[in-house]
Amino acid sequence: MANRMVKDKNDVADKQSRILQAARAEFAEKGFDGARVDSIAERAQANKQLIYYYFVNKDQLFTRVLEEAYRDKRQQEAALDLDRFPANEAILQLVDFTWHYYLKNPEFIRLLNSENQLKARHLQGLDSPVELNRSWIDITQGLLERGWRENNVRSNIAAMQLNITISALGFFYLINQSTLSIIYQTDLGEQSALDEHLRVMKECVAAWIRP
Amino acid sequence: MANRMVKDKNDVADKQSRILQAARAEFAEKGFDGARVDSIAERAQANKQLIYYYFVNKDQLFTRVLEEAYRDKRQQEAALDLDRFPANEAILQLVDFTWHYYLKNPEFIRLLNSENQLKARHLQGLDSPVELNRSWIDITQGLLERGWRENNVRSNIAAMQLNITISALGFFYLINQSTLSIIYQTDLGEQSALDEHLRVMKECVAAWIRP
Amino acid sequence: MANRMVKDKNDVADKQSRILQAARAEFAEKGFDGARVDSIAERAQANKQLIYYYFVNKDQLFTRVLEEAYRDKRQQEAALDLDRFPANEAILQLVDFTWHYYLKNPEFIRLLNSENQLKARHLQGLDSPVELNRSWIDITQGLLERGWRENNVRSNIAAMQLNITISALGFFYLINQSTLSIIYQTDLGEQSALDEHLRVMKECVAAWIRP
Amino acid sequence: MANRMVKDKNDVADKQSRILQAARAEFAEKGFDGARVDSIAERAQANKQLIYYYFVNKDQLFTRVLEEAYRDKRQQEAALDLDRFPANEAILQLVDFTWHYYLKNPEFIRLLNSENQLKARHLQGLDSPVELNRSWIDITQGLLERGWRENNVRSNIAAMQLNITISALGFFYLINQSTLSIIYQTDLGEQSALDEHLRVMKECVAAWIRP
DNA sequence: GATGAATGAGCCTTCATTCAT
DNA sequence: AATGAATGAAGGCTCATTCAT
Numbered sequence: 079m080a081n082r083m084v085k086d087k088n089d090v091a092d093k094q095s096r097i098l099q100a101a102r103a104e105f106a107e108k109g110f111d112g113a114r115v116d117s118i119a120e121r122a123q124a125n126k127q128l129i130y131y132y133f134v135n136k137d138q139l140f141t142r143v144l145e146e147a148y149r150d151k152r153q154q155e156a157a158l159d160l161d162r163f164p165a166n167e168a169i170l171q172l173v174d175f176t177w178h179y180y181l182k183n184p185e186f187i188r189l190l191n192s193e194n195q196l197k198a199r200h201l202q203g204l205d206s207p208v209e210l211n212r213s214w215i216d217i218t219q220g221l222l223e224r225g226w227r228e229n230n231v232r233s234n235i236a237a238m239q240l241n242i243t244i245s246a247l248g249f250f251y252l253i254n255q256s257t258l259s260i261i262y263q264t265d266l267g268e269q270s271a272l273d274e275h276l277r278v279m280k281e282c283v284a285a286w287i288r289p
Numbered sequence: 290m291a292n293r294m295v296k297d298k299n300d301v302a303d304k305q306s307r308i309l310q311a312a313r314a315e316f317a318e319k320g321f322d323g324a325r326v327d328s329i330a331e332r333a334q335a336n337k338q339l340i341y342y343y344f345v346n347k348d349q350l351f352t353r354v355l356e357e358a359y360r361d362k363r364q365q366e367a368a369l370d371l372d373r374f375p376a377n378e379a380i381l382q383l384v385d386f387t388w389h390y391y392l393k394n395p396e397f398i399r400l401l402n403s404e405n406q407l408k409a410r411h412l413q414g415l416d417s418p419v420e421l422n423r424s425w426i427d428i429t430q431g432l433l434e435r436g437w438r439e440n441n442v443r444s445n446i447a448a449m450q451l452n453i454t455i456s457a458l459g460f461f462y463l464i465n466q467s468t469l470s471i472i473y474q475t476d477l478g479e480q481s482a483l484d485e486h487l488r489v490m491k492e493c494v495a496a497w498i499r500p
Numbered sequence: 501m502a503n504r505m506v507k508d509k510n511d512v513a514d515k516q517s518r519i520l521q522a523a524r525a526e527f528a529e530k531g532f533d534g535a536r537v538d539s540i541a542e543r544a545q546a547n548k549q550l551i552y553y554y555f556v557n558k559d560q561l562f563t564r565v566l567e568e569a570y571r572d573k574r575q576q577e578a579a580l581d582l583d584r585f586p587a588n589e590a591i592l593q594l595v596d597f598t599w600h601y602y603l604k605n606p607e608f609i610r611l612l613n614s615e616n617q618l619k620a621r622h623l624q625g626l627d628s629p630v631e632l633n634r635s636w637i638d639i640t641q642g643l644l645e646r647g648w649r650e651n652n653v654r655s656n657i658a659a660m661q662l663n664i665t666i667s668a669l670g671f672f673y674l675i676n677q678s679t680l681s682i683i684y685q686t687d688l689g690e691q692s693a694l695d696e697h698l699r700v701m702k703e704c705v706a707a708w709i710r711p
Numbered sequence: 712m713a714n715r716m717v718k719d720k721n722d723v724a725d726k727q728s729r730i731l732q733a734a735r736a737e738f739a740e741k742g743f744d745g746a747r748v749d750s751i752a753e754r755a756q757a758n759k760q761l762i763y764y765y766f767v768n769k770d771q772l773f774t775r776v777l778e779e780a781y782r783d784k785r786q787q788e789a790a791l792d793l794d795r796f797p798a799n800e801a802i803l804q805l806v807d808f809t810w811h812y813y814l815k816n817p818e819f820i821r822l823l824n825s826e827n828q829l830k831a832r833h834l835q836g837l838d839s840p841v842e843l844n845r846s847w848i849d850i851t852q853g854l855l856e857r858g859w860r861e862n863n864v865r866s867n868i869a870a871m872q873l874n875i876t877i878s879a880l881g882f883f884y885l886i887n888q889s890t891l892s893i894i895y896q897t898d899l900g901e902q903s904a905l906d907e908h909l910r911v912m913k914e915c916v917a918a919w920i921r922p
Numbered sequence: 923g924a925t926g927a928a929t930g931a932g933c934c935t936t937c938a939t940t941c942a943t
Numbered sequence: 944a945a946t947g948a949a950t951g952a953a954g955g956c957t958c959a960t961t962c963a964t
Contacts, residue, residue, distance in 0.1 A: 090948075109406050111322035115934065125950050130935065132948095190468060191402060195320050198467035211472040238473050239489050246461030251453060254460075256409035257401060261422040262449050278450050285496040301923085326959060336925050338961090347959065512927075531828050533744035537955060547929050552956065554927095612890060613824060617742050620889035633894040660895050661911050664884060671887075672879030678831035679823060683844045684871050700872050707918040723944080748938060758946050760940090769938065 094132050097122040101129075102143045106185035109192040110140055141200040144193060147186050148210040154179060155213050165225030169240070169287060170280050172218065177248045177276050187253050214241060225287070232289045243286070247279040305343050308333040312340075313354045317396035320403045321351055352411040355404060358397050359421040365390060366424050376436030380451070380498060381491050383429065388459045388487050398464050425452060436498070443500045454497065458490040516554050519544040523551075524565045528607035531614040532562055563622040566615060569608050570632040576601060577635050587647030591662070591709060592702050594640065599670045599698050609675050636663060647709070654711045665708065669701040727765050730755040734762075735776045739818035742825045743773055774833040777826060780819050781843040787812060788846050798858030802873070802920055803913050805851065810881045810909050820886050847874060858920070865922045876919065880912040 100121035104113045115136055119126035133139040158175060160168040180187055193200055201207045218237045225231025251258070251266065259266045266275075311332035315324045326347055330337040344350040369386060371379040391398055404411055412418045429448045436442025462469070462477065470477045477483075522543035526535045537558055541548035555561040580597060582590040602609055615622055623629045640659045647653025673680070673688065681688045688697075733754035737746045748769055752759040766772040791808060793801040813820055826833055834840045851870045858864025884891070884899065892899045899905075 093948090109320060109322060111320060112406070114932090116932090126934095127936085127950060128948080131950095136934070188406070190465065191406070194465050194467050195323070195399070195402070198471055201468055201471050207471045208474055215473075238475075239486075242462060242469070242486075243458065243489065243493060246457045247454065249461050249465075250457030254401065254405050256405045257412055258453070260409055260412050260418045262426075263419055264449070275450075275453075278454070282454060282493060282497040285499065286493040288496065325957090327957095337959095338925060339923085341960070342924075515927090531742060531744060533742060534828070536953090538953090548955095549929060549957085550927080553929095558955070610828070612887065613828070616887050616889050617745070617821070617824070620893055623890055623893050629893045630896055637895075660897070661908075664891070664908075665880065665911070665915060668879045668883030669876065671883050673875060676823065676827050676882075678827045679834055680875070682831055682834050682840045684848075685841055686871075697872075697875075700876070704876060704915060704919040707921065708915040710918065747936090749936095759938095760946055761944085763939070764945075 093122075093124060093128070097124055097129055097132065097139075098143060098146055100124075101139050102147065102185050102189070105140055105143055105192060106188040109188075110136075110196055115139075137200065140193075141203060144189055144200055145204070145210070147183075147189050150183070151179060151186060152210070152213050155217060158217070160217070160221065164230055165221050165228050166230040166284070166287060168221050169218075169225070169231065169244075170284060172221070173244050173248075173280050173283050174276070176244050177279065180248050180252050181272070184252065187249050191253055229289060231287050235287060240287070244279075244283060247282065248275075251275050304333075304335060304339070308335055308340055308343065308350075309354060309357055311335075312350050313358065313396050313400070316351055316354055316403060317399040320399075321347075321407055348411065351404075352414060355400055355411055356415070356421070358394075358400050361394070362390060362397060363421070363424050366428060369428070371428070371432065375441055376432050376439050377441040377495070377498060379432050380429075380436070380442065380455075381495060383432070384455050384458075384491050384494050385487070387455050388490065391459050391463055392483070395463065398460055402464055440500060442498050446498060451498070455490075455494060458493065459486075462486050515544075515546060515550070519546055519551055519554065519561075520565060520568055522546075523561050524569065524607050524611065527562055527565055527614060528610040531610075532558075532618055537561075559622065562615075563625065566611055566622055567626070567632070569605075569611050572605070573601060573608060574632070574635050577639060580639070582639070582643065586652055587643050587650050588652040588706070588709060590643050591640075591647070591653065591666075592706060594643070595666050595669075595702050595705050596698070598666050599701065602670050602674050603694070606674065609671050613675055651711060653709050657709060662709070666701075666705060669704065670697075673697050726755075726757060726761070730757055730762055730765065730772075731776060731779055733757075734772050735780065735818050735822070738773055738776055738825060739821040742821075743769075743829055770833065773826075774836060777822055777833055778837070778843070780816075780822050783816070784812060784819060785843070785846050788850060791850070793850070793854065797863055798854050798861050799863040799917070799920060801854050802851075802858070802864065802877075803917060805854070806877050806880075806913050806916050807909070809877050810912065813881050813885050814905070817885065820882050824886055862922060864920045868920060873920070877912075877916060880915065881908075884908050 097118065101113075101118045104118045104121060108114070108117075113136075115129060116126060118139075119129055122129075129139060133142060155175075158171070160171055163171055201210075204210075215237055218240050222231060222235060222237055222240060226233050255266045264271065266272075308329065312324075312329045315329045315332060319325070319328075324347075326340060327337060329350075330340055333340075340350065344353060366386075369382075371382055374382055412421075415421075426448055429451050433442060433446060433448055433451060437444050466477045475482065477486075519540065523535075523540045526540045526543060530536070530539075535558075537551060538548060540561075541551055544551075551561060555564060577597075580593070582593055585593055623632075626632075637659055640662050644653060644657060644659055644662060648655050677688045686693065688694075730751065734746075734751045737751045737754060741747070741750075746769075748762060749759060751772075752762055755762075762772065766775060788808075791804070793804055796804055834843075837843075848870055851873050855864060855868060855870055855873060859866050888899045897904065899908075
């Protein structure tokens with residue numbers, strides 16, 4: 079019986095998580111307005127009303143998806159072990175990590191993008207939105223300070239500036255891949271193009287943080 | 290009568306342009322899916338059916354808005370006079386121009402963003418999408434080559450890479466302003482924050498292109 | 501062409517009025533909550549969305565139906581010619597008129613009933629709800645005053661009291677016909693029962709207003 | 712254990728009665744169609760499914776609520792002691808009782824009203840709906856007969872007519888309080904207005920039954 | 923060229939009810 | 944006895960688009 083209860087709980091958690099997963103995919107693909115609750119239900123192989131049962135409405139579902147996305151990124155960041163590198167190299171590792179996180183989780187940047195189109199109305203409803211990105215800020219802040227001590231990172235750089243710069247270079251390339259590929263008549267999604275862009279990003283950041 | 294015809298033509302051109310303007314605002318604000326044809330008609334103080342009369346449907350209207358947006362940017366770029374600067378400084382002028390163009394035309398980046406969410410399906414329908422960005426590519430290509438000759442720009446940088454880097458730093462900051470402001474608990478829209486970001490962008494690009 | 505325009509206007513007015521008629525029937529039959537917009541469209545043989553095109557939403561449609569119901573009653577009251585009767589008899593004529601109006605327009609009392617269940621939220625939104633019943637109040641007030649002069653109506657009766665008494669006796673009987681018929685195991689809808697009730701009402705009012 | 716069973720039975724009875732109470736409030740407030748099973752469960756602080764467990768469905772729940780409402784009224788009527796009054800005065804006592812019962816149990820008339828909107832479909836399903844109102848009929852019938860003997864009540868009045876007249880005057884005023892208050896621009900709910908209406912009702916009935 | 927009228931498809935959401943323990 | 948999970952049916956409303964003049 080204990081077993082069964084556990085199983086039930088898992089079933090519920092599983093179904094909720096299936097819905098969240100489906101919603102993440104749908105929202106990332108179509109944006110908030112373009113996403114269809116019906117489509118999410120179909121993707122999750124769940125009854126549509128179950129979505130409302132668990133998540134109340136489309137907006138709250140989106141909020142949950144956003145939170146989960148941030149949570150997942152935070153967890154992966156926590157697994158980073160950057161102490162073994164000198165600070166300046168560790169920062170380049172961050173560039174690397176960010177880029178590959180974006181590549182492996184293309185939904186993350188699209189969700190963020192969609193949320194920004196809605197003027198962050200979902201994030202605004204959260205209790206402590208700052209926590210979403212706390213680890214990220216802590217990591218860069220720590221690296222910068224270490225870099226100053228190690229004298230391998232320029233001193234007048236703020237954590238937010240570094241974060242934004244790192245994110246911007248990868249984010250822009252990926253989020254605008256469709257139009258850029260057309261305008262530059264190159265497939266920016268090809269592996270060689272991706273590799274080359276990573277190289278450029280690191281080159282750029284390295285040059286910038288050099289003391 | 291000739292007079293009247295001219296007047297009529299102007300009226301027609303005027304009404305079309307009012308619709309385009311209204312559409313640009315609506316699409317930029319709400320995205321393609323969030324935009325409402327009714328709302329565009331209202332903003333333009335035009336009959337809704339007139340929109341269909343002139344622009345066939347929502348998609349073609351969006352395409353026209355996009356084209357106009359690119360055209361406008363091209364025109365402003367054409368007015369740039371960068372020959373009087375050394376190449377490396379001219380590139381920083383480009384950073385400056387790009388940033389201020391984004392600031393003065395916030396709709397430009399939002400339209401691009403929306404188009405990317407739709408996987409550039411509107412651009413794909415164009416006859417010569419490359420032309421949209423031709424001048425921009427020509428300018429940076431020219432500057433890079435001049436920089437190599439003047440020996441004040443590093444030689445292994447491609448025009449596309451430079452373009453993307455310059456655009457990325459400004460674009461990311463502005464397009465994600467809502468969520469970033471929440472997460473970093475600072476108003477990124479304040480003048481001082483904007484100025485500071487411009488400084489960082491220039492610093493970053495300058496460091497990167499230095500030979 | 502003038503003809504055609506007139507015809508068109510009539511067509512539109514006709515369709516709107518068909519919708520209003522259908523709505524009145526549906527609302528009266530099922531109450532506001534029980535009424536279905538789909539059903540109204542069907543009754544009116546109109547496209548459902550046309551209802552929204554003309555009347556915005558279910559609530560505003562109900563408001564319009566209510567207004568029309570009051571308007572119609574007002575018009576019929578205006579056609580009453582009570583001057584030829586002594587005041588006390590004229591008041592009994594009012595009982596008669598009210599009763600027959602209720603009988604011929606069973607929807608009127610049901611609409612009012614439904615509106616009261618909703619705490620008059622539709623009437624509250626009107627600009628001058630008092631006007632709805634103005635003529636009715638004027639008529640009774642006039643009759644009472646004349647009755648005092650003619651000395652055939654008791655003097656300490658207010659217009660509102662008379663109105664309410666007259667309405668109450670007929671309204672209660674008709675609105676509760678279903679349950680009353682069951683409880684008293686008689687068909688209160690039979691002609692003889694209706695006639696008898698009219699007699700009782702007149703008897704009651706006559707006794708009450710006697711000086 | 713016996714104790715526990717008793718306790719449990721009470722608990723069950725209590726929970727059923729809490730549900731009935733909640734349902735009565737909800738049905739009275741919103742009408743049958745406007746009422747929500749969820750809302751009833753919430754008001755009763757009971758699991759929604761429990762409602763179905765005890766009462767099968769919304770209709771049967773409503774039926775039970777109606778029955779309870781009638782039962783309660785019957786019980787209060789049984790407590791009336793009208794023998795000490797002359798018949799004509801006793802009838803005025805009935806007017807008084809009815810009015811105060813309506814005032815203290817506003818749900819009663821609203822439930823009846825809702826049931827009539829549904830064409831008494833719940834009452835129709837009862838085994839002996841006549842019993843619901845038996846005592847009321849018996850009382851008035853008795854009073855009328857006594858009044859004839861005492862020669863203080865007119866002879867050609869039927870019990871049903873008296874009942875309806877008494878109920879109508881109070882019922883109409885209260886059930887239509889919202890719209891009447893708006894149309895007559897007076898708060899009919901004020902104590903003075905209520906008192907005045909009771910006076911009018913008694914005046915009217917007294918005049919009517921006078922031999 | 924211009925416009926009010928009209929519509930089909932679909933969207934988010936609600937609600938009474940049932941399932942499964 | 945009691946409850947959380949789940950669902951089919953529908954309901955009000957929206958929206959891009961077309962009709963008809």
